[in-house]
Amino acid sequence: MLSRTADHLYWMARYTERAENTVRMLDVSYRMSMLPGVNGDGHADWRAILDISELSDAYARTGRPLSPRDVIEFVLLDRDNLSSVWNCLRAARENAHAVRGKLTSEMWETTNTTWLEIRDLTPVRLQDMDLGAFFEWVKFRSHLLRGVTVGTMFHDDAFQFARLGTFLERADNTARLLDVKYHALMPAGEDVHNATDYYRWGSLLRSVSAFETYRQVYRDVITPHKVAELLMLNDAMPRSLHACLDEIVDILGQVANSRSCETTRKAGALHASLHYGSMDDIFAVGLHESLEKFLACINKLGDRISNDFLMPVATP
Amino acid sequence: MSEATRTGATPYDEMHSADGAVRPHYQPYERWLHEMPRELIDRKRSEADIAFHRVGITFNVYGAEGGKERLIPFDLLPRIIPGSEWRELERGLAQRVRALNAFLADIYHGQEILRAGRIPADQILDNAQFRPEMKGVDVPGGLYSMIAGIDLVRAAGADGRGEFFVLEDNLRVPSGVSYLLENRKMMMRLFPDLFSRYHVQPVDHYPDLLLETLRAVAPAGVVDPTVVVMTPGAHNSAYFEHSFLAQQMGVELVEGQDMFVQDDVLYMRTTQGPRRVDVIYRRIDDDFLDPLAFRADSMLGVPGLMRAYQAGHVTLANAVGTGVADDKSIYPYVPEMVRFYLGEEPVLNNVPTWMLREKDDLAYVLDRLPELVVKEVHGAGGYGMLVGPASTKAQIEDFRQRILAAPEKYIAQPTLSLSTCPTFVEAGIAPRHIDLRPFVLSGGKQIRMVPGGLTRVALKEGSLVVNSSQGGGTKDTWVVD
């Protein structure tokens, strides 16, 4: 298939996934801000939101105060914030539009309708809305697109590249979320086996739809160590790093071409580090260091995928 | 001037003869229409609208607010052409396209027709559409316009018979064939019973014919050519058609950025690595094809494409430089081309045309502006023209000044009373003016076309402008036996 077509499908999926994960994070902070008595530093959560998406500097430049409402507006709707949910959904739709002929009508209609519904949403109108319901809507639209993609699209290379986008983005987002939240909740020096704040850890799990799963897997109180384990190493947990890498390695095997060997090898090595990794090893190196390394690898993997398949600049 | 084109003649009615009787080929339709309750027709109309919107058959109108996509109105009442008439048209169209291709081959090689003085050389050399880059370049089969759209109109003759005239040749990137195909699909879906009353010649094999045509003009020695459709992108007004045709032919829809040239060979970038491209059905103007050869600021083209093309490693359909043959300044000479290259008399006539570069013609036309249609020679799409009878005094005077400033930029024609066909309008059924654009495919030794073509209809009462960019609609076109 055409590289550009693959590129558009890949980014359509990535942007949709990014929008979903962004509201997942917002949702957690929003809920927590409404809990009585859990606000030590009321700003910490909102700052963390910006940190996760590397938006703190951009936010500072807007001159807005660090209030929940301002941060939510900025992250959801700001036209100049290219990572805002509004811009992600616009970009997803633009990518879909460019390859409309390759999408099933359900995929196109889903992406297009999502965009049309958020397009005219303004901060003023947002104030009148039930934020929780809006977050649910964004998640639901993302689920729907993924669902119609799996359920209606011919499972050829085009399909694989759309999936690749989803899992690469998800691996990145889960790692960021864990990295930032973990350190916000776990001041240095504390014992990782002690739950310091049940609600906060619970909300982190909820943000990746893992609260019930945690209970089911561990049948135990929530400890930071186990939360990290679930989100990194458990391959049955759909948003875990391990599960994402399972998919990525599988897809790279299916779409391999003559120049992608090294990419496949790198993805395989990253996968192995999770598949055969243990939390003790990870904490020995340091969770933050491990996640940072993982993010760098995922980033490079994205570049390699671009070079090998999506935007090959150099000719053979 | 022939009686047929006299200004103000009663238009030829496709459905009714002069005495009001329904013409034989419309009689079964008329009976059927009589049986149909009006509400049913209304329901079918809105059904068609919804379906077209869903499929996404839309058209970007230039100059419209934000390049908004708009639906081209589809009229449920078909335009019916008897088989015998069509066969004659087909003969004339094939002859005309053969002559036009011969002209292009000549102009870019020996220029015999210029040496013979049959066409003034300045009409070619002083024409921005003439591409010196094409001089001496041999194209497969000597074919330049593999896909031609010839605009025909019909006017009433003195004997009551309608005569077809060629209004314009479109040899660059003629569009509209997707409407032709979708219109037929829609009619068969809405009124399957109608098709049991008529033997309507099918048109849906057009994509197959097109693919065969494109494969037939692959560079010599290529056994299983890779064909692609090249589009300027999703923002182009005809993007729907580009993706439709690519999909129907089962070939890739590419943009300039998807391709690159190495060692004078064209490749497209695929996820499985570079893949050689042999034939491009390009829906992008010459100027934008290759920034190294033409407009350097073009972001739409492929650097080096012209080199690959000149080396004979890839075929462009249509060829570069076909615009010199469909320019309005060249149009008056097409009948002469038929005689010069084929040694035949033209089957299809031109509309009589005055060339305002000639002093006598200019004087004649300036005296009669309110009766005539004046067109810019390098204009397209119904812009930059004056329809005398439909214009105010002020508009005519304004145009007169424009003509006087540069007479060589204009030609004039009598106001043809285009034939009318009954059409659904607000108030019921009323006659509206129509034209016809058949699509003529030349590949290998054959010239082929699907029966009929795209019928465009001017929906405004009395309007003669059928262009979709100016409020025209379309009809399904039936050739019946």
Next chain:
Amino acid sequence: MPLYDIAHDTIYRYDSAVLLSQQLAHLRPRDCVGQHCLAHTLTIEPGEGRRRERIDFFGNPVTAFSLQAPHDTLAVHARSRVRVKPSTWPERAGSAPWELAREHLRKGLSGHAPLQDDARDAGQYRFASPFIPLGDPSARLGDYALRSFRPGRPMVEALLDLASRIHADFRFDPAATSVATPVAEVFERRCGVCQDFSHLMIACLRAIGLAARYVSGYLLTEPPPGQPRLIGADASHAWVAAWCPGVGWVDVDPTNDMRPDGAHVTLAWGRDYGDVCPLRGVILGGGGHRVEVAVTVTPVGSGALPQHAARER
């Protein structure tokens, strides 16, 4: 007969890496009446690209090359050795009134008579071209030309007079114009460089119905007495050739108000600058860039043999 060694170096420095570069070079002097290119090399750095030679549609040699490895500098070094014969001027044939040329073209091109081959070839240089539109200012340009092309005046005389007037009326000013400055603006502002004066003169000639082409090349400049020839001090040059029936193309250099006579070396010709610019390319990446061009024309003794041949002896 003069023999010249010509060095033409072009260096592009880009702000960031260029990932892909495709270029067309008109840097090999073409063979033509009175000129023969004895040797030519084109060195491109970085060197791992691909290149192809061919002849363009005006008969000029052209080199197409592409570079696919990232680079932040592109250097193109052209070295040519060219023998030039001082031109013999068509005094007698050129004494025919200039209107004959116009009539010959008009008749030939307007379909009122069969077209002769010579007029057909000249015809491609008779009309507007991308850099020389003959729209709005053509009447004014025509008026300007007609002050030299008075009725019945011999073609060559009128041609030289027009060149003299352009030389006198226009100021040479490299800062005043760029490659993109339209002819109309040059005419308005009365200043420019050789490219502008050539375009202007061509526009004047075409405006009155004559055929004229753009010649790209080099000019030997003599250093001031007693001083050595400075490497790179020369520049690429441009002048005009006009078509005269029965004679052919007559070269004239409006920038220096002279007839090329053994000191001009022809690179290529076309309808205007766009057809023959020395280096034209499309790049991916690069950001901004700076370009340096250095041209040196060195006479190689009077009819001396190339150095390596001398050594063999």
